[in-house]
Amino acid sequence: MTPAPSGHAGGGRWRPYALLAVPAAVYGTFVLYPLATTVRLAFYDWNGIATPVVTGVGNFVELMTNGRFVPALSHNAVFLVFYTVIPVALALLLTVLLAQDRPVGGLSVYRVGLFVPQVMPMVVVGVVWGWIYSPVNGVLAAVVEALGGEAAPYLGQVSTALPAVGMVASWVQYGFALVLFLAGIQRIDRTLYEAAAVDGGGRWDKLRHVTLPGLRSEIVVATVVSLIAAVRVFDLVFVMTRGGPSDSTNVVAYEIYRSAFLQREVGLAAAGATVMITIILALSLVVIRYGEQRD
Amino acid sequence: MATVAPSRTARDLPAPPATAAPGTTARGRAQLDWLSHATLALFMVLALAPILLMWVTALKTQTELATNPFGLPRQWVWSNFVQTWRQGQFATYLRSSVVVVIPVVAGATALSVLAGYAFGAFRFRGRTLLFGLFLLGVMVPTEGLVIPLYYFLDAFGLRNTYWALILPQVALSTSFGTFWMRAFFTNLPADLSDAAAVDGAGPLRTLWSVLLPLARPALGTLGVLVFMWTWNEFLLALVLVSDGDHRTVPVALSLFQGRYSAQVPLLAAAATIVSGPVLVLYALLHRKFIEGMVAGSVKG
Numbered sequence: 081m082t083p084a085p086s087g088h089a090g091g092g093r094w095r096p097y098a099l100l101a102v103p104a105a106v107y108g109t110f111v112l113y114p115l116a117t118t119v120r121l122a123f124y125d126w127n128g129i130a131t132p133v134v135t136g137v138g139n140f141v142e143l144m145t146n147g148r149f150v151p152a153l154s155h156n157a158v159f160l161v162f163y164t165v166i167p168v169a170l171a172l173l174l175t176v177l178l179a180q181d182r183p184v185g186g187l188s189v190y191r192v193g194l195f196v197p198q199v200m201p202m203v204v205v206g207v208v209w210g211w212i213y214s215p216v217n218g219v220l221a222a223v224v225e226a227l228g229g230e231a232a233p234y235l236g237q238v239s240t241a242l243p244a245v246g247m248v249a250s251w252v253q254y255g256f257a258l259v260l261f262l263a264g265i266q267r268i269d270r271t272l273y274e275a276a277a278v279d280g281g282g283r284w285d286k287l288r289h290v291t292l293p294g295l296r297s298e299i300v301v302a303t304v305v306s307l308i309a310a311v312r313v314f315d316l317v318f319v320m321t322r323g324g325p326s327d328s329t330n331v332v333a334y335e336i337y338r339s340a341f342l343q344r345e346v347g348l349a350a351a352g353a354t355v356m357i358t359i360i361l362a363l364s365l366v367v368i369r370y371g372e373q374r375d
Numbered sequence: 376m377a378t379v380a381p382s383r384t385a386r387d388l389p390a391p392p393a394t395a396a397p398g399t400t401a402r403g404r405a406q407l408d409w410l411s412h413a414t415l416a417l418f419m420v421l422a423l424a425p426i427l428l429m430w431v432t433a434l435k436t437q438t439e440l441a442t443n444p445f446g447l448p449r450q451w452v453w454s455n456f457v458q459t460w461r462q463g464q465f466a467t468y469l470r471s472s473v474v475v476v477i478p479v480v481a482g483a484t485a486l487s488v489l490a491g492y493a494f495g496a497f498r499f500r501g502r503t504l505l506f507g508l509f510l511l512g513v514m515v516p517t518e519g520l521v522i523p524l525y526y527f528l529d530a531f532g533l534r535n536t537y538w539a540l541i542l543p544q545v546a547l548s549t550s551f552g553t554f555w556m557r558a559f560f561t562n563l564p565a566d567l568s569d570a571a572a573v574d575g576a577g578p579l580r581t582l583w584s585v586l587l588p589l590a591r592p593a594l595g596t597l598g599v600l601v602f603m604w605t606w607n608e609f610l611l612a613l614v615l616v617s618d619g620d621h622r623t624v625p626v627a628l629s630l631f632q633g634r635y636s637a638q639v640p641l642l643a644a645a646a647t648i649v650s651g652p653v654l655v656l657y658a659l660l661h662r663k664f665i666e667g668m669v670a671g672s673v674k675g
Contacts, residue, residue, distance in 0.1 A: 095578050096497035100505065103490035103549055106482075110524070110546035111512045117523035128526065174418065178411045186412075192661045193419035196426060199657045199664060201607035203625040204650040207632050208429045211639050219428065222444045255422050260669060312516045315609045319629055333518050333610075340522045341614060350522055357519040364514040 118357070121350035128344045139351035149352060151327065152335040155242060156311055159331065162246030163253055163310035168302050170250075171257035172295075179265045180273070180283070180291055187262055194255030202252075206319030209248045210235065213320075235321055238328040245320050245329055249313065257302040261295055268294035304363055311359050332356050426650075432643035440639055452640070459644040462635075467619065468627035469648070472606060475540045475623055479605045480598050482541070483548035487597060488590070490549065491556025492582055496563070506557070512550025517610050520547075525614055539615040540623065544608065548601045555671060559593040560586070596667040599660050606653050624649045 122139055124132035143149040178184055197205065212219045213234040221231030234244045272290045281289065292299075314333035317323060323330035323338070332352060340349035432440065433455055434448045443449065460466065493499075494506050524543055528534045533542075563586065571581040587594075612623045622630075628649045635641050657664055 093499065096493040096499040096502075099489045099493035099497075099578070103486040103509075103553065104505070106486060106542070107490075107509060107512060107546045107549050110543045111515070111520060111550065112508065114520040114523040114527065114543075115511070115515055117527070118519050121522065174414065178414060182408075184408065184411050187415070190415045190419045191665060194422050195661070195665050195668070196654075196657070197422055198668060199603060199653060200426070200650055201609070201625050201628075201653065203607075203609055203628050204429075204646045205425075207628060207642060207646045208425050210632070211432075211642065212425065212428070214639075216637075217440050217444065217639055219444055251422070251425070254418070256668075258418065259665065263669070308514075312518065314518065315625075318609070318613075319632065333516075336518050336522075337610070337614070341525070346522060346526075353516075353519045353522060357515055360516055361511075361514055 115357070118350050118353050121347055122354040124347045124350075126346040128346045132347065135347065139348050140355075142348055143351055143355065148327065148330065149332070149335055152330045152332050153355075155329060155331050156313070158242055159246055159249060159310040159313055160307060162243070162249045163313075164303055164306040166250045167253035167257045167306060168299065170254050171261050171302070172299070174258060175261040175265050175295075176283075176287055176291060179262060180286055183266060183270070184262075191259050191262075194259055196255070197252045198256055202315035203319050205248065205252060206316045209251075210320050213244055236325055238325055241321055241325060241329050245316055248316060248320070249310070253306050253309070257306070260298045260302050264295045264298035265291065300366070304366055307363050308360055311356060311363070426654075429643045429646050429650075432640055433647045435640050437638060437640055455640050455644045456648070459631075459641045459648065462641075463627065463631045463645050463648075464619070465624070465627065465645070465648050468622050468624045471537070471621050472623040472652075474537055475544070476602060476605045478537075478541050479544045479548065480601045482545040483552050483601050484594060484598055486545065486549040487552025487556045488582070488587070488594070490553040491558075492560050492578075492586070494553065495557040495560025496578075506553075509550055509553045512547055513554055517547070517608075521610055521614050524611075528615060535616055535618045535621055537621055540608075540612060540621070543611060543615075544605050548604060551671065552597050552601070555597050555667075556590070556593065559590055563589070595660075596663045599656065599663045600667045600671065602656065603653055603664070 121132070123134060123136060125135045125138065126132035211217075215221050215231055215233040215236070218231070220234065224231045232240065234240045268290060272294070273286055276286045276290055279285075312333055313331050314337065317329055317331050317334050318337075321329040323334045333356070336349045336352040336356070339345045339352065428445070431447055432444075434451045434453065435443070435455075436450070436452050439449060490509065494502065494509075520543065524539075525534065528539045533539050567585055567589075571585045576585070607625060608623070609625045609629075612626045613629075616622055616626070628645055631645045632642060635645075
C-alpha cells in the first residue's frame with residue numbers, strides 16, 4: 081500500500097515497542113480480549129450467572145435449527161439488495177448518464193448534500209423514517225391518500241415491513257456510492273472515450289470497456305462497505321420495528337442482542353456473533369487484498 | 376486507500392471544445408449540462424428531504440401537522456423544543472454525550488499518533504503481525520465485542536459509568552486511527568526526523584515538535600471521524616449503560632420515541648436536538664468528513 085518502510089526515525093531498538101505499549105494495552109484489553117472471549121463463549125452453554133458448560137458446536141447446531149437465526153440471516157440477505165444492489169446500481173446509472181459523455185463541473189455542492197445521510201445518527205434516521213411511514217399523520221400516508229390510494233401501516237404489517245426498512249438503507253447508502261463514482265469517473269482519461277468513439281463504439285461499449293474497468297476500485301469499495309453495513313444492521317431495526325412484526329424484520333444483530341441481553345442465552349448469542357464476525361472478516365479481506373493489488 | 380480520494384483538478388477543468396462529439400452543438404451541450412445539474416439537484420434534495428421535514432415538523436403543532444404535513448409551519452412553535460428539552464431531560468443526556476465524546480476523541484487521537492508513529496517510522500520485529508492485529512479492530516463489528524464487555528466491565532464495577540463507554544470506544548477508534556496515522560508517518564520524508572535526530576532530539580521530542588505540527592490536517596480528519604462515530608454510537612451505549620445518569624443521546628432518543636410516539640412534533644424536536652451537534656460540525660468541516668469517509672472507507 082505504501083513504499084517500503086524507511087525506518088527513518090532511527091534510534092534504540094526498544095523505541096517502537098515503548099511507543100506501542102499504551103495503545104497496545106488499551107486495544108488488547110478492550111478489543112482483542114473481548115473478541116477472543118466472544119469466540120470462546122460460542123462453545124459454552126451459559127446464562128450469564130452459573131458456571132459455563134462446554135457444549136462443543138452445540139450452539140451452532142441450535143442456531144441452524146432454532147427457527148430464528150436462519151430467518152434472521154435471510155433478512156440480512158434481503159437487506160443486501162437494499163444496502164448494496166439498489167444504491168450501487170442507481171449510482172452507477174446516474175454516473176454513466178451524467179458524466180460518461182462529458183465532464184461535469186461544479187459537483188462540490190451536490191457532494192456536501194448527498195453525504196448528509198452518512199453523517200446522521202442512525203437512531204435519528206430511524207425515528208424520522210418511522211414517522212414518514214406512520215399510518216397516522218405520516219408523510220407517505222398523506223402522499224398515498226392524496227393520490228387516491230389507501231394508506232397502510234407500512235412498518236406494522238409483515239408484507240411491507242422488511243422492504244420499508246430496506247428502502248431507508250438504500251436512502252442512506254446511495255449518496256456515498258454516487259459521490260465515490262462521480263469522483264472516480266472524472267479521473268478516467270477522456271482520450272479512452274474518444275478512442276472508443278472512433279472505433280464506432282456506442283454508449284454501451286464505452287460503459288463496458290472504459291467506465292466499468294476505470295471505476296473498478298470505487299465499485300469494489302462501495303460494494304463491500306455497504307455489504308458489511310447490511311450484515312451489521314442493528315440501529316435501524318431496533319428503532320423502527322424491534323425485529324417485528326412477527327420477526328419479519330429480525331436480523332442477526334438484533335437476534336444476538338435479544339439472545340444475550342433479553343433471554344440470557346449468552347453462549348448462543350456469542351455463537352451468532354462469531355458467525356457474524358466470520359462473514360465480516362471474509363468481506364473485509366476482499367477490500368484489503370484489493371487495496372494491495374491496486375497500488 | 377489514498378487513490379480513492381477525489382481529485383480536484385480533473386473535476387474542475389472545463390470541457391475542452393475538441394472533445395465535443397461530432398454534431399453536438401453548443402446549445403445541445405448547454406441543455407445536457409442543465410439536465411445533469413437538475414438530476415443531481417433532485418437526488419440531493421431527496422437525500423436532504425427527510426431532514427428538512429424533521430426540522431419543519433419540530434416547529435408545528437400536532438393539529439397543524441394533520442392538515443399541513445409538508446409546508447413551513449404557519450405558526451412557529453418554538454416551545455416544542457422547550458417542552459422536549461425538559462420532558463426528555465436532554466440537558467442531562469447531552470452532558471453525558473459530551474463527557475464521553477471528549478475523552479474518546481482526545482484519547483483515541485493520542486494513542487493513534489503513538490501507534491501510527493511506531494508502525495510508520497520504525498522497522499522492528501513483529502511489525503507486520505502487530506499491525507495486522509491493530510487492523511482487526513477496523514473490521515470487527517461491535518456486536519462481536521459487546522457480550523464479553525458487558526460481563527467484563529460489570530466484574531470491575533465499571534458498568535453504568537462513563538468509563539464503560541469511554542474505554543472500549545477509545546480502543547476501537549485507535550484501531551482505525553493507527554491505520555490512518557501510519558499512512559501519514561510513512562509518507563513523511565525521512566530527512567525531517569533525521570535532521571531532528573542530528574540536533575539530538577529523541578523520538579518523542581521529534582514527534583511532538585517536528586512531526587505533529589505537520590500532522591495537523593490528518594489529525595483533524597481523524598478527530599472529526601471519531602467524534603461522529605462516538606456521538607452516534609448506539610449498541611454499546613444501549614447495553615453498557617442502563618441508568619439515566621450516564622445515558623447518551625442516541626439511546627435517550629430511542630427511549631423518548633417509546634414514550635412520545637404519538638406526539639410527532641416533540642419527537643422531531645428530540646431528533647433535531649440529538650443530530651444537531653454532528654450536523655453543525657459537518658456544516659463547518661464537511662470537507663474533512665467526506666475526505667475521511669471516502670479515504671478511510673474500510674471502516675464500515
